[in-house]
Amino acid sequence: xxxxxxxxxxxxxxxxxxxxxxxxxxxxxxxxxxxxxxxxxxxxxxxxxxxxxxxxxxxxxxxxxxxxxxxxxxxxxxxxxxxxxxxxxxxxxxxxxxxxxxxxxxxxxxxxxxxxxxxxxxxxxxxxxxxxxxxxxxxxxxxxxxxxxxxxxxxxxxxxxxxxxxxxxxxxxxxxxxxxxxxxxxxxxxxxxxxxxxxxxx
Amino acid sequence: xxxxxxxxxxxxxxxxxxxxxxxxxxxxxxxxxxxxxxxxxxxxxxxxxxxxxxxxxxxxxxxxxxxxxxxxxxxxxxxxxxxxxxxxxxxxxxxxxxxxxxxxxxxxxxxxxxxxxxxxxxxxxxxxxxxxxxxxxxxxxxxxxxxxxxxxxxxxxxxxxxxxxxxxxxxxxxxxxxxxxxxxxxxxxxxxxxxxxxxxxx
DNA sequence: TGCCCACTATACAGATCGGTATACTTTCGT
DNA sequence: ACGAAAGTATACCGATCTGTATAGTGGGCA
Numbered sequence: 122x123x124x125x126x127x128x129x130x131x132x133x134x135x136x137x138x139x140x141x142x143x144x145x146x147x148x149x150x151x152x153x154x155x156x157x158x159x160x161x162x163x164x165x166x167x168x169x170x171x172x173x174x175x176x177x178x179x180x181x182x183x184x185x186x187x188x189x190x191x192x193x194x195x196x197x198x199x200x201x202x203x204x205x206x207x208x209x210x211x212x213x214x215x216x217x218x219x220x221x222x223x224x225x226x227x228x229x230x231x232x233x234x235x236x237x238x239x240x241x242x243x244x245x246x247x248x249x250x251x252x253x254x255x256x257x258x259x260x261x262x263x264x265x266x267x268x269x270x271x272x273x274x275x276x277x278x279x280x281x282x283x284x285x286x287x288x289x290x291x292x293x294x295x296x297x298x299x300x301x302x303x304x305x306x307x308x309x310x311x312x313x314x315x316x317x318x319x320x321x322x323x
Numbered sequence: 324x325x326x327x328x329x330x331x332x333x334x335x336x337x338x339x340x341x342x343x344x345x346x347x348x349x350x351x352x353x354x355x356x357x358x359x360x361x362x363x364x365x366x367x368x369x370x371x372x373x374x375x376x377x378x379x380x381x382x383x384x385x386x387x388x389x390x391x392x393x394x395x396x397x398x399x400x401x402x403x404x405x406x407x408x409x410x411x412x413x414x415x416x417x418x419x420x421x422x423x424x425x426x427x428x429x430x431x432x433x434x435x436x437x438x439x440x441x442x443x444x445x446x447x448x449x450x451x452x453x454x455x456x457x458x459x460x461x462x463x464x465x466x467x468x469x470x471x472x473x474x475x476x477x478x479x480x481x482x483x484x485x486x487x488x489x490x491x492x493x494x495x496x497x498x499x500x501x502x503x504x505x506x507x508x509x510x511x512x513x514x515x516x517x518x519x520x521x522x523x524x525x
Numbered sequence: 526t527g528c529c530c531a532c533t534a535t536a537c538a539g540a541t542c543g544g545t546a547t548a549c550t551t552t553c554g555t
Numbered sequence: 556a557c558g559a560a561a562g563t564a565t566a567c568c569g570a571t572c573t574g575t576a577t578a579g580t581g582g583g584c585a
Contacts, residue, residue, distance in 0.1 A: 360573065360574080371574080371575090375574065375575080381572095381574090
């Protein structure tokens, strides 16, 4: 469960930081294809020359956008998990849903950036694809680890833990899209409650 | 629970049908922003003049694409539900998940077109937005109706039915994205199993 | 016959796309 | 004092974007 670092493909000069900050805001708000490099350059107060000197291509900006968001989320979630005692894995599972609710509340209502990016990109050969798939795999791994601790010593063993982990994953992803689409209010609270039932009932 | 018709904004001539068929295939495979009208015209063997004579704008093609897909899904699901006796609401709930699995299997692995479109569009003022939100609201209504029949006569009553419906919705949406992202195999089967537990255990 | 309709063919408009080129300035470490 | 790094300003490239204009073809119908 390492912090998912990646080689520093980009020299993060002050201008590059402004470019990335503007790109993150614009990409998340309007989508990746809908935002051009000219707009990113204008919004960040940087010339296109500088932008391309730092990032080389728009694709690379997209990769940095998603990788940065991924890492911020892992740090955010890690902090929330560390606040729960290690001996209470069930409480840590619930803390994941609480963290998602808090994260979503401060990020706005455009949903999960990875899901959105995946919808736009599609092509598995795109350099941003591993970042997207990586975060989801990491989340499933996290649920699997926690579920293994919850079910430790139970009769059903590993199969039960994997089943529980996937059920938690479904609830969590479902809450992400329900939040983005505004299907019903407080989806993370609902998902958390269903997760609690899974944990106590099984 | 009506079939969600909409006024015929477009005269569906043979050429228009070919345009829409090509647009559906291209939009779903590559995303909406990534596909231009020139490509749609070329792939459908129709001139841009004819395309604009029929649809007026790309936006309208997008609306027809999503509305058509929405209706096909409702018809498909309706057929599956009709195959289950009305007196067995729990079995009908499970039939929804079975239908989604079958639908996804024949549509490919690019996930839910509504979720993907929402990720690209974002702006609630877009004319396609009501179609997207409408399908999700319709699905929640469906689950709510079925949950009400399942819980009929129970002590918890309407609140319990709404809670169950939202839990089913979370599992279903979660399975949709898990399928699209390929997080783990057979997400619809997993979601169905968890739904069954919710139905029998509560 | 004459008209409407669906459609083809081609060209173009204006804007924006991702990306590059030239020339100059500022800042900073040695 | 000097050079490298990082930046600005501006102009440009070919391609593609949504959308429009002009002109013409073929069939069905009154």
